[in-house]
Amino acid sequence: MTDSFSVHIIGAGIIGLATAATLLARGHAVTLIDRNDPGSGASRGNASGIAWTDVAPLASPGVWRKAPGWLLDPLGPLSVRPSYAPAILPWMLRFLSASRPAAFKRSVSAIAALNAEALPAWERLWAETGTGGRLRAEGCLDVFDKPGEVARARAGWQLQREHGIEVRELSADEIRDMEPDLGPTVAGGAFLPGWSHLDDPHAMCLDLERVVIERGGTFLRGNVVSVIDTERGARLRMRDGPVLHADKVVIACGAWSKRLAESLGEDVPLDTERGYNITVPEPGVSFRRFIMLAGYGFVMSPIAQGLRIGGMVEFAGLTSPPNWARVDALVSRAKRMVPALSVEGGERWMGFRPSLPDSLPVISQSRRAAHVCYAFGHAHHGLTQAATTGELVADMIAGRTPAINLAPYAIDRF
Numbered sequence: 435m436t437d438s439f440s441v442h443i444i445g446a447g448i449i450g451l452a453t454a455a456t457l458l459a460r461g462h463a464v465t466l467i468d469r470n471d472p473g474s475g476a477s478r479g480n481a482s483g484i485a486w487t488d489v490a491p492l493a494s495p496g497v498w499r500k501a502p503g504w505l506l507d508p509l510g511p512l513s514v515r516p517s518y519a520p521a522i523l524p525w526m527l528r529f530l531s532a533s534r535p536a537a538f539k540r541s542v543s544a545i546a547a548l549n550a551e552a553l554p555a556w557e558r559l560w561a562e563t564g565t566g567g568r569l570r571a572e573g574c575l576d577v578f579d580k581p582g583e584v585a586r587a588r589a590g591w592q593l594q595r596e597h598g599i600e601v602r603e604l605s606a607d608e609i610r611d612m613e614p615d616l617g618p619t620v621a622g623g624a625f626l627p628g629w630s631h632l633d634d635p636h637a638m639c640l641d642l643e644r645v646v647i648e649r650g651g652t653f654l655r656g657n658v659v660s661v662i663d664t665e666r667g668a669r670l671r672m673r674d675g676p677v678l679h680a681d682k683v684v685i686a687c688g689a690w691s692k693r694l695a696e697s698l699g700e701d702v703p704l705d706t707e708r709g710y711n712i713t714v715p716e717p718g719v720s721f722r723r724f725i726m727l728a729g730y731g732f733v734m735s736p737i738a739q740g741l742r743i744g745g746m747v748e749f750a751g752l753t754s755p756p757n758w759a760r761v762d763a764l765v766s767r768a769k770r771m772v773p774a775l776s777v778e779g780g781e782r783w784m785g786f787r788p789s790l791p792d793s794l795p796v797i798s799q800s801r802r803a804a805h806v807c808y809a810f811g812h813a814h815h816g817l818t819q820a821a822t823t824g825e826l827v828a829d830m831i832a833g834r835t836p837a838i839n840l841a842p843y844a845i846d847r848f
């Protein structure tokens with residue numbers, strides 16, 4: 435039995451919730467703190483993929499071939515809002531550096547190490563908490579409508595195979611046989627049978643919240659403004675409310691984690707890749723599998739509420755309002771591939787992916803504060819990597835050697 439600590443987790447998104455459930459299972463006393471409802475941030479409306487078969491970071495040598503075309507299209511898969519361009523420039527320069535071949539290779543290894551554990555860790559968490567039953571293990575179709583893009587995708591599929599991931603390249607007809615509602619413009623693609631997704635990412639958050647409370651954890655609503663390390667723990671200053679004290683603190687505030695790390699004297703180049711989607715209850719088409727339209731930068735995910743169509747990357751910071759024209763653009767692109775698609779009654783959503791320039795999260799002991807750990811910056815893979823992150827944080831708190839070498843995810847790597 436390891437020591438038992440009082441642990442305050444700031445942020446009740448999927449990362450904070452999975453961490454809370456794991457820490458409770460390991461005998462710690464847990465308080466989850468969030469200024470909003472649990473699971474109401476990026477974890478609420480994501481595409482639901484347990485995307486462990488993705489090993490390529492966004493920062494890749496190939497992105498620079500595509501980026502200029504994308505950036506010229508204000509509604510394209512990747513865009514920078516002009517007013518945000520000066521603020522994002524330092525992040526972009528680091529992104530550029532992380533896209534060089536040697537750095538890309540390091541990021542691939544680090545993503546693959548986390549993702550190899552992603553589904554097994556979720557299965558352990560589901561078994562431990564009794565929250566299983568949401569997994570749809572139907573695989574994913576990577577679909578393209580231009581033969582040139584199919585050819586270019588082969589390098590990525592080869593990279594996946596090198597990491598033991600099964601990828602079956604398919605002709606357009608074979609793809610339409612699997613998903614007949616894809617239209618005649620399909621040019622080819624691949625099937626990844628190992629991919630899986632959940633029926634509802636928000637419900638997964640609420641399931642974990644319920645278990646945390648049932649098992650004696652506490653949820654506290656409040657806005658943490660700073661963290662102060664002390665000799666015997668850490669103190670949290672709240673916007674309105676008393677100063678709290680805990681043996682250990684985990685900062686899991688997703689895209690909003692930068693300021694709290696700064697309060698401890700640690701500067702981290704965290705920004706947000708905003709993503710958009712629309713969830714349609716009766717889309718007039720039906721898919722069994724997760725469909726990835728990488729050439730357009732979005733996915734179609736069949737979930738409990740209907741069909742969720744979304745993705746895209748927009749750099750516009752944490753405060754500017756959503757640009758819903760992006761959703762209209764992705765719908766019109768989706769219709770090129772799925773002519774019978776209807777989006778009537780669809781609900782639009784925007785979420786803030788917490789992103790570091792090298793596409794890796796920060797899962798790290800603070801270098802400035804002995805009693806503080808970080809668990810943020812999971813970008814496109816937060817749902818995928820949440821259960822693994824919870825286990826790694828629990829290992830750090832117990833002073834145990836984690837199953838994965840944590841050096842690539844350290845806060846001071848930049």
Ligand SMILES: Cc1cc2nc3c(=O)[nH]c(=O)nc-3n(C[C@H](O)[C@H](O)[C@H](O)COP(=O)(O)OP(=O)(O)OC[C@H]3O[C@@H](n4cnc5c(N)ncnc54)[C@H](O)[C@@H]3O)c2cc1C
Pocket residue numbers: 444445446447448449450467468469470471472473474475476477478479480481482483484485656657658659686687688689690691708709710711744745784785786787788809810811812813814815816817818819
């Ligand atoms: C369009 C889109 C599609 C995606 N699809 C997928 C996918 O298919 N698969 C996948 O794995 N990932 C996907 N992601 C990424 C995934 O959603 C995120 O990586 C993940 O949700 C991040 O979880 P989090 O807990 O770190 O952050 P969040 O869910 O954003 O939670 C952070 C919480 O911290 C709270 N908070 C912040 N600051 C404070 C403070 N000072 N005091 C108190 N509380 C605070 C916030 O209120 C919030 O509840 C997608 C994201 C988007 C936007």
